[in-house]
Amino acid sequence: VAIAEDVVAEIQSLKKQLGATILAHYYQEGEIQELADITGDSLKLAREATKVESPVIVFCGVHFMAETAKMLNPSKKVLLPDMKAGCSLSDSCPADKLHRYQEMLRENGHKFQTVTYINSSAAVKALSDWVVTSGNAEEIIRRVPSEYEILFVPDRHLGRYLSEVTGRQMILWNGSCMVHEIFSVQDLLKLKKQMPAGKTLAHPECPANILEHADFIGGTEAMIKYVGSFKEPVDFLVATEANMMWQLQSRFAQHRYHPVPGITCACNKCPHMALNTLEKLRDCMLHQSPEIIWQPEFDQARKVLEKSLLNPA
Ligand code: 13P
Numbered sequence: 173v174a175i176a177e178d179v180v181a182e183i184q185s186l187k188k189q190l191g192a193t194i195l196a197h198y199y200q201e202g203e204i205q206e207l208a209d210i211t212g213d214s215l216k217l218a219r220e221a222t223k224v225e226s227p228v229i230v231f232c233g234v235h236f237m238a239e240t241a242k243m244l245n246p247s248k249k250v251l252l253p254d255m256k257a258g259c260s261l262s263d264s265c266p267a268d269k270l271h272r273y274q275e276m277l278r279e280n281g282h283k284f285q286t287v288t289y290i291n292s293s294a295a296v297k298a299l300s301d302w303v304v305t306s307g308n309a310e311e312i313i314r315r316v317p318s319e320y321e322i323l324f325v326p327d328r329h330l331g332r333y334l335s336e337v338t339g340r341q342m343i344l345w346n347g348s349c350m351v352h353e354i355f356s357v358q359d360l361l362k363l364k365k366q367m368p369a370g371k372t373l374a375h376p377e378c379p380a381n382i383l384e385h386a387d388f389i390g391g392t393e394a395m396i397k398y399v400g401s402f403k404e405p406v407d408f409l410v411a412t413e414a415n416m417m418w419q420l421q422s423r424f425a426q427h428r429y430h431p432v433p434g435i436t437c438a439c440n441k442c443p444h445m446a447l448n449t450l451e452k453l454r455d456c457m458l459h460q461s462p463e464i465i466w467q468p469e470f471d472q473a474r475k476v477l478e479k480s481l482l483n484p485a
Contacts, residue, residue: 264347306391
């Protein structure tokens with residue numbers, strides 16, 4: 173505990189020294205969320221990044237999130253505690269493979285727009301017409317003119333769900349999130365039996381066999397809003413990354429939160445998010461590295477991001 177307190181004090185002092193704003197996703201460990209100036213889902217953090225006035229942004233999340241923050245606020249130095257904090261969804265869709273697939277669709281006469289989940293590389297965003305998060309996907313999909321088919325990449329579960337709620341036909345890329353893919357339906361059903369009055373929250377990155385048992389389907393920001401609408405204590409069964417429960421607990425302590433187990437784990441955490449630790453948060457400020465460096469593809473990706481996330485219809 174004493175060591176952690178020292179590290180926290182060092183982080184606070186480095187933050188002042190550098191003029192840094194710490195942004196943290198709800199999937200970061202509670203101790204990191206607690207230290208952050210701003211916590212949020214992917215959409216909120218991307219929008220907040222544009223408003224940061226301090227010279228340095230420290231992004232506690234995964235690589236595509238820090239990259240997005242850099243693209244939306246290019247004059248800032250953007251640091252990521254661990255450069256290896258990646259994303260299975262982003263990895264499932266390399267830009268060259270997407271480019272070849274788009275060419276093949278065009279050659280076969282398809283007239284389509286590419287709608288890309290924010291969990292993707294800048295090079296993939298640069299090949300896209302739109303970038304969406306779980307928080308704005310429905311709204312953006314309704315903006316795609318009906319004469320176009322939609323190629324949705326890379327999350328096939330989110331794409332299937334969005335296709336269902338918007339009624340739009342979609343060509344789906346075959347990617348999935350390693351965290352949301354492995355929730356155990358059997359364990360969820362067992363928990364529901366134990367707590368018949370409980371409410372199940374599921375992220376739309378989950379497969380259909382989990383979503384069909386959910387009382388509420390939405391991204392992390394939407395979950396907060398939903399849980400906040402209950403005044404009396406409720407048992408919530410949570411089918412998303414387990415650190416989300418820290419944020420819910422800290423806001424709405426009257427409720428009880430139960431992680432829906434994964435097939436191979438009792439408490440489902442993202443190994444990429446977990447690479448960011450307090451020590452690495454301190455060290456990245458100390459060394460001003462690892463830093464997100466501007467890449468040629470950022471110019472085009474930035475345009476797609478701005479049109480999609482910063483310009484409501
Ligand atoms: P939201 O932040 O939009 O809820 O999505 C979670 C996620 O996939 C983070 O990688």
